[in-house]
Amino acid sequence: DTEVTQTPKHLVMGMTNKKSLKCEQHMGHRAMYWYKQKAKKPPELMFVYSYEKLSINESVPSRFSPECPNSSLLNLHLHALQPEDSALYLCASSHRTGANTEAFFGQGTRLTVV
């Protein structure tokens, strides 16, 4: 099983809503990532978790709050988002966080903030 599963596939939320994106993998990977991809742009790293601990935060606004409850799950909690936060949010995982390891991506959650 080389799948990274993200739910929901689509999400529309208002600027005052609170919602969460979920990501799950069962490959035994110990590193998990959130990337943000705006339309017609490449993905950009937001957060890295290594062994369930946050190891990298790429200066992401606090309205995005990641959580890694266990080695298989990664959440992204959303609160008070802005319309410019509309994007495809991609979760990825890899065996570890060393550079010589490939990342497997989920299908993404298409987020629209209204």
Next chain:
Amino acid sequence: AQSVTQPDIHITVSEGASLELRCNYSYGATPYLFWYVQSPGQGLQLLLKYFSGDTLVQGIKGFEAEFKRSQSSFNLRKPSVHWSDAAEYFCAATREYGNKLVFGAGTILRVKS
């Protein structure tokens, strides 16, 4: 600064023709290199990777890539393109703890019949 450049934003090829997508990197030391493919609205699928060793690497779906240190390049090739190959292709590199992938801007491949 570390960067990955894909010079071609769009490429159109005829079905059955050969394909080469260009990728250049700028890193202090040779990074680890990847090619991903993305269909519209979908996630990224890893086509192939280069860590070390043989500079010609084989990937899935009949793709291959050649690492050339002297040219700081990692170009993706396919001898005969199929209509289903139409997608966006991203070259990516990483060379640091945290496995932060730096992506090129992407190349959109169109296949004409």
